[in-house]
Amino acid sequence: MMSKEVFEKYESNVRSYCRKWPVVxxxxxxxxxxxxxGKKYIDFFDGAGALNYGHNPDFIKERxxxxxxxxxxxxSLDMFADSKEKFISYFEENYLIPKGLEYxxxxxxxxxxxxxxxxxKLARKVTGRSEVWAFMGAFHGMSLGALSLTTERxxxxxAGVKLTDVTHIPTPDYxxxxxxxxxxxxxxxxxxxxxxxxxxxxxETVQAEGGINVFSVDFLKELRKLCDDYDIIxxxxxxxxxxxxxxxFFSFERAGIVPxxxxxxxxxxxxxxxxxxxxxxxxYDKFGPGEHNGTFRGxxxxxxxxxxxxxxxxxxxxxxxxxxxxxxVKDYLEKEIKPxxxxxxxxxxxxxxxxxxxxDGKLSRAVLDKxxxxxxxxELAGRGDSVLKIxxxxxxxxxxxxxxxxxxxxxxxxxxxQ
Ligand SMILES: Cc1ncc(COP(=O)(O)O)c(C=O)c1O
Numbered sequence: 385m386m387s388k389e390v391f392e393k394y395e396s397n398v399r400s401y402c403r404k405w406p407v408v409x410x411x412x413x414x415x416x417x418x419x420x421x422g423k424k425y426i427d428f429f430d431g432a433g434a435l436n437y438g439h440n441p442d443f444i445k446e447r448x449x450x451x452x453x454x455x456x457x458x459x460s461l462d463m464f465a466d467s468k469e470k471f472i473s474y475f476e477e478n479y480l481i482p483k484g485l486e487y488x489x490x491x492x493x494x495x496x497x498x499x500x501x502x503x504x505k506l507a508r509k510v511t512g513r514s515e516v517w518a519f520m521g522a523f524h525g526m527s528l529g530a531l532s533l534t535t536e537r538x539x540x541x542x543a544g545v546k547l548t549d550v551t552h553i554p555t556p557d558y559x560x561x562x563x564x565x566x567x568x569x570x571x572x573x574x575x576x577x578x579x580x581x582x583x584x585x586x587x588e589t590v591q592a593e594g595g596i597n598v599f600s601v602d603f604l605k606e607l608r609k610l611c612d613d614y615d616i617i618x619x620x621x622x623x624x625x626x627x628x629x630x631x632x633f634f635s636f637e638r639a640g641i642v643p644x645x646x647x648x649x650x651x652x653x654x655x656x657x658x659x660x661x662x663x664x665x666x667x668y669d670k671f672g673p674g675e676h677n678g679t680f681r682g683x684x685x686x687x688x689x690x691x692x693x694x695x696x697x698x699x700x701x702x703x704x705x706x707x708x709x710x711x712x713v714k715d716y717l718e719k720e721i722k723p724x725x726x727x728x729x730x731x732x733x734x735x736x737x738x739x740x741x742x743x744d745g746k747l748s749r750a751v752l753d754k755x756x757x758x759x760x761x762x763e764l765a766g767r768g769d770s771v772l773k774i775x776x777x778x779x780x781x782x783x784x785x786x787x788x789x790x791x792x793x794x795x796x797x798x799x800x801x802q
Contacts, residue, residue, distance in 0.1 A: 388406065401763075404756070404763070407419040407421075407423070407425075413440055414439060414777065414781075415776060415777050423759065426787060427761050427777065428763075428776050428788050429773075430775045432775075433625070433629065433775060434649075434656050435777055437778065443696045444696060445655070447689070456684060458683065458684055459680075462681055465684055467688050467691070475691075475694060478694065480663075483633070486665065488663070489664075490676075491661060491681040492681055493660065493681060494682070494686065495658060496524075496525050496530075496649035497524070497527045499621075501525075501530055503619045503662050505529070505676060506662070506671060507583040507584035507617045510583075510668050511584070514580075515549055515579075516533065516551075516582050517551050517552075517553050517582045518551075518553070519564075520554050520558055521594030521766075522588060522594060523535070524621055524623075526539060526542075531543055555597060557597065572610075581614065582616055583617060584616060584645075585611060586619040587618075589630070589635040590629075590635060590734060592765065593765050594766060595765050595766020595770070596737055596738060598734050608642075611644070617645060617668065619645045619647065620643040620646050624737075626650075627648070628703050628735075629737055631734070644664075645663060645664050645665070645668065646662070647661075648660060652693070653690055654686075654689040654691075655689040657685060658680070658686060702778050705779065710736060724796045737773070737774070738774040740796075741766065745768040745769040745770045748770050749764065754794075754798055758794065760791040760792070762792070763775070774788075774792075
């Protein structure tokens with residue numbers, strides 16, 4: 385049986401990314417995949433944001449191998465463990481405390497959706513309110529609580545039950561001139577709005593799956609103020625755009641705000657290993673022992689990789705690199721891509737997350753297919769999948785970055801000239 389046929393015959397129909405890139409990958413290093421036939425692909429997908437330091441970075445790999453070689457504990461639930469003590473101390477002393485962030489660290493199940501579920505449950509518990517507000521275009525995960533926040537119709541359709549206790553709020557760009565903050569303040573003040581005061585408002589400072597929608601600094605500041613004024617918990621979901629993706633370790637740093645809870649997963653695992661945290665202000669750290677339990681709340685190998693990832697981030701001065709590469713992408717999009725776009729098409733982004741917004745999903749998909757043919761792995765996002773999403777490793781070499789951007793340019797030219 386051909387290796388691809390194995391997947392078609394035995395793997396569930398739910399498989400998805402392999403349908404866009406139907407090759408069997410064998411190895412990966414830095415910003416390149418290699419398939420079983422030896423063909424190389426530049427990676428502009430980055431494991432959906434789980435590989436901010438690229439594939440198999442040596443610095444992290446060596447620490448994982450050393451740890452395994454020494455028979456370090458692999459699994460111990462949340463017993464005290466040496467590797468975990470080292471991670472917590474390092475994260476607090478080198479990231480949280482210097483940034484003036486006083487958070488308790490909750491180790492949740494290992495995926496982004498687990499981190500979001502923990503934040504939701506906790507916000508509801510401490511406030512005694514069930515309602516949560518999320519923004520239209522949001523993606524927060526696929527388990528039921530997180531899915532109730534996620535807006536995509538197709539994803540919600542898989543729930544099989546009513547997705548309740550969430551109100552979705554239009555974003556500032558939803559309708560021309562819409563004032564989201566005024567709208568929220570109005571419905572909170574209006575005793576006839578029919579909308580309950582929420583326990584929490586959850587936001588991705590840059591909606592990633594939603595099509596690279598960047599919330600402005602002013603908006604984020606005003607949202608923080610609104611949450612303070614009405615005693616609402618502010619949750620920032622930094623699962624995809626945290627870990628330096630936007631040019632600062634936490635995406636909310638650019639707005640100078642401090643959320644009450646922060647969801648982290650994906651690249652906090654350093655090496656693409658499953659790992660998630662929910663950071664919580666001490667006053668909200670109200671779960672009793674074991675009240676939000678789970679078997680895989682931080683496996684030690686992920687924890688070792690996570691600490692090494694944090695060290696590598698500092699060693700490589702990743703935030704500075706992102707700012708430098710952001711300029712490269714921005715200039716390229718302005719000079720080389722914009723002239724190829726129609727009037728109602730555009731590009732947008734921040735740091736190393738950018739979207740080229742096509743007029744429809746047919747066009748974006750044709751560009752994706754062409755990119756793949758030319759050796760570039762790149763994903764779609766947004767309404768109707770109409771946004772081509774540029775999400776490279778934060779350590780991508782500038783030459784490879786430009787090579788990938790050139791593939792996009794050539795692909796757009798070929799597709800538009802067909
Ligand atoms: C912002 C955000 N939150 C949560 C999730 C869910 O993470 P996971 O797929 O690991 O459950 C994602 C996944 O893409 C995400 O982008």
